[in-house]
Amino acid sequence: KAGVTQTPRYLIKTRGQQVTLSCSPISGHRSVSWYQQTPGQGLQFLFEYFSETQRNKGNFPGRFSGRQFSNSRSEMNVSTLELGDSALYLCASSFQLNTEAFFGQGTRLTVV
C-alpha cells in the first residue's frame, strides 16, 4: 500500500513569489492535514480537509490556503512568500477526522 506522497520534495523560491505544494494521501484516506515545521516553532498545524471541505484551520495568515479534490488529493498554496516561510511542509493523511495520522516525506521550501 503506497504511503503519503508529497511533491515536490525540494523547492527554492524568491520573496514575493507564490508556491503550490501537492499531497496524495494513502488510498482510502479521506482526511488530509498540513503542518509547517521549523527549528524554532516545531510542528505547527496549518489546516485539515475532509471530503473537500476545510474542517479546521491553524493560526496562520491568509497567505496560506489549501484545497482538497474529490479524489482526496490536496494542495496548499502560499502567496507573497516571505523569508520566514522557509520550512519543512508536511502533509498527513487519516482515514477519518481525528484518527491516526501518517505523514508524507515533506516538501522543503527555501525562500531567498
Add this chain to the structure above:
Amino acid sequence: QKEVEQNSGPLSVPEGAIASLNCTYSDRGSQSFFWYRQYSGKSPELIMSIYSNGDKEDGRFTAQLNKASQYVSLLIRDSQPSDSATYLCAVIVSGSARQLTFGSGTQLTVLP
C-alpha cells in the same frame, strides 16, 4: 501554558537501557494520544497510539496514559543506537477546534 509539553532533552541513555519519555497536556477532554519518531531530516513516523488509561505494549515500546494526571509517557526497552531520534508527543485536543497538536519533541541519544 502550552497545550502539549515535553522535556526537550537531550536525553542520553546507554545501549540496552530503558529510555523514558514524558509528555503532559492541558486539555482534560483529550481522548487520543500518539507518539511519533522523527529522525533528523526525515518526516515524523507514527510508532504508538493510545486511547485508554493504562499501558499499551508494542514490541520494545510501551505507551502509558494517565488521564487523571494528564500525562502520557513512552518507554523504550533495550534501547538501540537506531532509536536515536526526536520523539514527538501528539494529542487530539477536544472542543470545537479538534486538531492534532504536537509537543516540541524530546531528542533521544542512545550511546553504544
